[in-house]
Amino acid sequence: QVHLQESGPGLVKPSETLSLTCTVSSGSIHHYYWSWIRQPPGKGLEWIGYIFYSGVTNYNTSLKSRVTISVDTSKNQFSLKLSSVTAADTAIYYCARASGSNWYSSFDYWGQGTLVAVSS
């Protein structure tokens, strides 16, 4: 049973950079797509971006200019950096694994989520 755990500050000041790490345990980070997904309080899910274990990435076009996702396969971790945050970035941030039968198309394992508030 793969386990994902987000870690990082729960409070970030406006204009600063949000940084989170997802640690993958009981499974390898190799051969899957790893994503960050967020959910503002009371609202829907938004895909932020993904990274393949090789380092290939793709990002939501609405966030692309501010997002960087990286991977450290030696630690079985991947990370999110979101720069120039505003109150609109306040959300629960989830890390998730993309898998499937024929395509890595759906998120089968999720972290418990971490609430990040943007406030001075």
Place this chain on the structure above:
Amino acid sequence: QSALTQPASVSGSPGQSITISCTGTSSDLGSHNLVSWYQQYPGKVPKLIIFEDIERPSGVSNRFSGSRSGNTASLTISGLQSEDEAQYYCCSYERITTYWVFGGGTKLTV
């Protein structure tokens, strides 16, 4: 890509069947896209219930089924139970660009 369109809410009585639609454009729900569905209870983590349009993960009740027609995907829940009351999200994966987009979510009331 814009969010997929789902009804804000649907309701049904125990034992009935309901269908939740998920509508997009040809770029969101075209031939290169695969749809998954997630169930989320308040304060809980989303759970995968349908992947690759019609497949059910191991352990998910066969009361849940997925389908596609044109630019619309659908989730059908048969034999409604009170425990099905939750928020449901569709999600489209674009195979060529490796890009995901979620629907706005549908609140199911039983």
